[in-house]
Amino acid sequence: MQKLKLVGLKSEDAEIFDVLTRSGLFEPRAGEEVCGTEKSSDSTRLDSILSKQAKCAFAISFITGAVKEAAKKAKKNHEYEEYTHIKTGGVTETAWADILKSGQEEAELLDAAADLERLSFIRTEIKTKRNKMNVHIRALSVYEFCGDKFSSFISTEKCNSVLVSGKYSAGFIDKLYAYPVCIEEYVEKGYDRIYGLVYLKDHEDAMRGILADHGYSVCSFTYDAAPLEEIAKCRNELKVFDEEDKAALLKILSYAVKLPQFKLLYDGLYIEAEKAKARLGYYTTDETYILEGWLPKPEAERIVGDVKSTTDKIDVYLTDADSKENPPSLYKKNTVLAPYQGIADSYSPPAYGEFDPGPFTAFFFFLFFGMLTADAGYGLVLSLGALIIVKVLKPRGGFKSLVMLIGISAISAIIWGILFGSIFGLDYSQLGGLFGLEAPPAIWFNPLDVDNDGPMMLLIISLLVGVLHLTCGYCLHFYKQTKAKHLLDAIFDDGLMIVAYAGVFMLLLWMGVGLLNVKSLPAWFEIFLMPGLICLGVGIGGVILTKGRKKKGVLGKIVSGASGLYELINILSDVLSYARIFGIALASCAIGLAFNTLIELVAGAGPIGIIFAVVMAVVLHLFNLAMGVLSAYVHNARLQYLEFFGKFYDGGGRLFVPLGSKTKYIIPRA
Amino acid sequence: MGIVYAVIGAVIAMSAGIGSAIGVSRAGQASAALLTKQPDKFTSVLVLQLLPATQAIYGFVVAFFVFIFSGLMGGDPITEETGLSMMLICLPIGIIGIISAICQGNVAISGINLIGKQDGQFGKSMTMTVLVEIFAIFAFVISLLGVIFAAS
Helix, strand or coil, X not given: CEXXXXXXXXHHHHHXXXXXXXXXXXXXXXXXXCCCCEECCCCHHHHHHHHHHHHHHHHHHHHHHHHHHHHHHCCCCHHHHHHCCCCCCCCEEEEHHHHHCHHHHHHHXXXXXXXXXXXXXXXXXXHHHHHHHHHHHHHHHCCCCCCCCHHXXXXXXXXXXXXXXXXXXXXXXXXXXXXXXXXXXXXXXXXXXXXXXEEEHHHHHHHHHHHHHCCCEECCCCCCCCHHHHHXXXXXXXXXXXXXXXXXXXXXXXXXXXXXXXXXXXXXXXXXXXXXXXXXXXXXXXXEEEEXXXXXXXXXXXXXXXXXHHCCCEEEEEEECCHHHCCCECCCCCCCCHHHHXXXXXXXXXXXXXXXXXXXXXXXXXXXXXXHHCCHHHHHHHHHXXXXXXXXXXXXXXXXXXXXXXXXXXXXXXXXXXXHCCECCECHHHHHHHCCCCCCCCCCCCCCCHHHCHHHHHHHHHHHHHHHHHHHHHHHHHHHHHHCCCHHHHHHHHHHHHHHHHHHHHHHHHHHHHCCCCCCCCHHHHHHHHHHHHHHHHHHHHHHHHCCCCCCCHHHHHHHHHHCCHHHHHHHHHHHHCHHHHHHHHHHHHHHHHHHXXXXXXXXXXXXXXXXXXXXXXXHHHHHHHHHHXXXXXXXXXXXXXXXXXXXXXXXXXECCCCCCCCCCEEEEC | CHHHHHHHHHHHHHCHHHHHHHHHHHHHHHHHXXXXXXXXXXXXXXXXHHHHHHHHHHHHHHHHHHHHHCCCCCCCCCCHHHHHHXXXXXXXXXXXXXXXXXXXXXXXXXXXXXXXXXXXXXXXXXXXHHHCHHHXXXXXXXXXXXXXXXXX
C-alpha cells in the first residue's frame, strides 16, 4: 500500500476526485494537521446528499412494491399485465462516465420522488378510509334483516323506541313484558335476535337494565335509510375508494420506467456522499486543499499519472505505508482463493503486512468440507447449483463469495464421496445391485461399513488430518517468528510443538492398529508406538523446560515451565475437536442410508409407489444436503478460527475499501 | 442382557443432545435479536450459535461406538458385565454434556451481545465460548476410551 498526499486547488478538486473514483483503487483517509490550514467541518453538502439519497431509496422501494402488487393483480385483471415484465431486482453494469453524470437528471427524478411520496400518502389515506368503511359495514350488517329505516326509531314525549340486537337469552322477553312494551321481532336466526322496542320513558332505566343484563345492545345509528340501503351506499363508497386507489397505483406504475434512473441516481449520490465525507477530512486554506488516501502499490504510479494529466496545478507525494498509520490490507487477486478470504475476514481481517492465511485456510477448508459432506451426489448437486446461481442470478459481494465457496468446496465432496463410495447415500455395491453388477462398497473405505472397520478408519483419518492442520498452524507461526528474526522463540515455542504433534501423528497411526484393531491399516503401524511417545515426550518436555526462559528468577522459570503441562491438555482438546468431522460425516451418511431405506420401502408399492418414492428421494435428500452443508460450513469455519488461527494469526486489521466500491444497484465499469 | 445395558448407555450418551438443543436454541434467540439491528453479522452469530452443538456430536460418537462394540451392529454380543460397564461409562458424556452445553449456550449469548456492541470482538467471543467445551472434551475422552477398553 502507498500513501497518497495531494495538494491542489479547490476549484479543481471535483475533477481530481472523479479520476480517483474511476480508478476504483483509492481509499481516502483523514488528513494530518498542517500548519496554516484548517479542517473542513461543513457537513451541509453531505446532509443534503444523504437526504436526496433517502428520497431515491424510498422511490425505488415504493415502485418495486407497486410492481410486485401489479404482478399479483395481473392474474385477475389484464390492465396490469404490461407491468409484469418490469424487472425490479438485479444489478447492471454501468460505465463510470454515466455514473458520474447521473446528477443531470437529479432534479426531474427528485420531483418524481416527491410525487411518489404524495401518492404514498394518498394510498395510505385510502387504505385507512377503506378499513373504517369495512368496519362500519360490519356494524351495519348486524341489522341487515331490519326493513325499517334507522331514523324511524325515534323518541316522543312519553315513549322511546329503540332497535336492539343480541343473542338469544332465556327470560329476556318475559322480563320485557313485565312492563308496558311493544316488541317487533325482525330476525330470529340461530341465536341472533333483532328487536324493535317501544316503551314508556318512565321505564327507561328498567329497560336499559334488562337489555344490559341479557347482553343486548341498542343501535346508535340514526340514518334516514334502512340498514340494507345504508350498506349498499357504503359499498358504493368502497368502489369509489377502489377506483381512487387504482388510479394512484397506475400513476405509481407509470414511474416504473424510471426505476433504472432512480437506481443510477441512488448509487451516484452514494459516491457523492463518500466524496463529501472524504472532504470533511481535508485540511484547507482559502484556495487549496490537502487530500490524503491509500493506493495499492502496483497501481499507484499509474493513478498518480492520470491525476497529473487532468491539471498541472497540483503537487503529489507518494510514500510507502507505515504500519503505525493503520493502513488497510488488500489481498492479491486470485479467483480461486477469493471466496475463501471471507472466512478469515469474518474472524478478523489481517493486519497490514501480516501473513495471508488465505491459501492454507482454502486448502484445509476445501479438504474438511469434502470430508464433512462425504457424498459425491451431494457434491455434484452443490457444484452445479452454484454454477447456475453464478451464471443466471449474477450475485455480488458476500453472497457471491459464499456461493463460489460452496461450489468450489463441493468438488472436494465429490472426491471424498467417490473414495467413500457414497452417491446420494448409496454405496457402490448397492448401486451395482440396481444394475445387476457386483462391486465393492467403496474405492477406499465406506464409513458405514462396520464389518470392515469403516467408522474406525473415518475417526483415525479425521484425527490425522486434524493433527496435520494443527501442525500447519505451528509451522506458519514458526515461519512468522523466523521472519521477525525471533529464531529462538520459533524453535522453542513452535519447533517443539511440531515435534510433539509429529509424535501425536505417530501415536494415532499406532492407535488404529494397536488399540482399535482396524484391519484395513497395515500391521506394521505398531512400530510407531515408541517413536510417537518419544517425540511427544521430547516436544512437551522441551516446552516445559524452555517456557520459562524469559522469566527472571528460578521460581518464575519453574512456574512458567509447569504451565507448559497445560500444552498437553491443549493438544488433547485440539486433536479431539476434529472428531467432529467423524461425527458429522457419519451422521450425514447414516441419515442418507435411513432415507434410502424408507424410499426403497415406498418404491416397492408398485408404479404409484415409484412416483412417490422419486418425490420423497428429491425432498429428503435435499433436506439432508441442506443440513449437511450448514454443518459442514459452520463446523469447518470453527475449526479454522479456533484450532488453526489460534496458533499463528493475529488479525485486527481492516480491509481496503476503495471510494465508490459499495454501490448497491450498479457495477461500475471503465 | 449385556446389549440392553449397552443400549441404555448409548441413550445416556445421546442425551447430551438435550443440552445442545437448549444451548443452541437460546443462542439462536439472542442471534435473532441482534440481527434485527445488525443483519450483516449473520455469519458471526451463526458460528457462535452452533458452538454448543459439539456436545451432541460427542454423545453421538460415543453412542455409535457403543453400538459397534456391543455387538448390536454385528459380531458377538457382549456379556452383562461389559454392558453394565459401558452403560456407566456413558454417564460422564451424558451428564457433563448436557450441563456444559447449556452453560456454553449462556456464554454464547454473552458473546453474541458482545459482538453486537463492539466490532472486531468475534475472536474473543468465540474463545470464551469454547473454553467451556474443555470439560465436555474430558468427559468425551473418558467415555470413549472407557467404551473401547470395556469392550476389549
